[in-house]
Amino acid sequence: MILEARALAFGYPGRRIAKGLDLALSAGEVLCVLGPNGGGKTTLFRTLLGLHPALEGELRLGGTPLAALRRNEVAQRLGYVPQDHAPEYPFTVRDVALMGRAARIGLFGAPAARDLAAADAALEALGIAHLAERPYTEVSGGERQLALLARALAQEPLALVLDEPTANLDFGNQVRVLRQLRQLADRRLAVVFSTHRPDEAFHGASHALLLTRGGAFHYGAPDEVITAGNLKAVYGVAVHVAAVDGTRVCVPQFQTEECLAGFSKPPR
């Protein structure tokens, strides 16, 4: 078991978001986290990363309680990919990937040959080795997302946590990134990612977690979690969940009154 939460409650003192969350993710498994804006996805991720204390319950990373790990020990086990951002300075793509080695480089150290090799291997694995010398600020959004993913892979982690990795990407890159995540899981990583598109839970995820504003949640196999009833309850939108060529898709009932009514009055 790589990533485990037992009876987890997360949120802020005086403003608990959810409680009683049990998660268990092994190597090769992918968890897709869905929920409305302000539904607590970011807080959950910060809690999983050890950046924010859990209110109750326990998190384990590779069998060790997260609370017992130092910051650099967490970084050696858990890679984080933030949302695409435009940094101030034009670091090269290789420099960005090398930053993933920070937890394995001494306080006063600089990247050694094995760090360069790990960074280049990560770029190679994601098919962006040819961008290594390019300024990170000048490559496309999809390539930046891959560079951040390469940085996380250079950490040589057991698990990856990705914050909306397909947001801000064009359609082709969305599919490419999701396929990449599935392939990384097949190479014995556990992967957690968040998204606003419920369809993505059917693209290679083994588990889905649907958070609601009220603090309730649905957790399980994507087929069980991403249902018309649950999506209606969480997002206030009527949806058909259909299957095309064996892959499930969520189709909003755009033309119906029911759909519009849902928009005007989201359930709390």
Place this chain on the structure above:
Amino acid sequence: MRDRRLGVYALTRSPRAANVAAGLALAALAAGALALGEVALPLGDVLAVLGSAIGVGSAAPEQAAQIVWQIRAPRIAAALLVGAALAAAGTAYQGMFRNALVSPDILGVSAGAAAGAVLAIFFSQNAFVIQAAAFGGGFAAVALAYAVAAAARGHDPGLALVLSGVVIGSLLGAVVALVKALADPLNQLPPITFWLLGSLAAVTPRDLALAGPLVVCGLLPLLLLRWRMNLLALDDDEARSLGIPVTALRLAVVCAATLITAACVAISGVIGWVGLLIPHAARLLVGPEFSRLLPLAMLLGAAFLVTVDTLCRTATSIELPPGVVTALVGTPAFLFLLLRTRRRWQ
């Protein structure tokens, strides 16, 4: 890609070549600075003086040796030290605050040092007390800014630090203005004005012996942390997720940069522009990666200030304040860089 921006990043592939070139230019400028002055010395004499100091070559002319060692060397050494130090502090702050418009005195160190020095002059203290007051004032201003920012929870820590630094700096600026208004216009105002404009004219070997070790103490952590500094350019959460104790690292950098800047300001007064401009020039040559950037920025900073100071003491019959010359040179240079690099500051 590279061809499109000819010159930009031209030396990225070889930071060592950039450092060697800058080092050679620096040595040439320093030797030239030793030769130039009220009494111009032939460059051969200067080299003979320097050579005989390390036991190479023939004996140097007595008078040339005296001019070089007694008159020019302390001042030139101070220019090299202050230039390299301010450039290093500026490079560190620009990276840490993720803002290329930041200079070493963003947290109020110069304003605090100026307030300390001006008050000491007002109360007619000797040179040592003025320097100590400048150093202490600079440090106290930054410590206050840091304490306010640490107490201001719920804000981005970097932003809170800059804001409190700017506000405290402006309060101290008012203190300086008040003292100037109250000061005796004949005996106190001239040294106050002189100090506020900055000058290397009065630097003595004793000043160097005091400030030099302090500057080195501040530079050492920056040089040791040179690679890790890169991670401060990321969001705090992002850097933490990569294993970096952001708060501790930021505090270490603030302490180091404040030590450097306060020690410089204590001996040279407020010399602007070096810490703002030089990191840009260095970044243009080798890119933003801090371990490549810092050594080059220090070399360029030393070269820049020794050139400026030589101009200050030789260009006209009176001694020009270096702060005026750095502003005259710095403004067009900075505007050039700003226009040149706008594409990458999206």
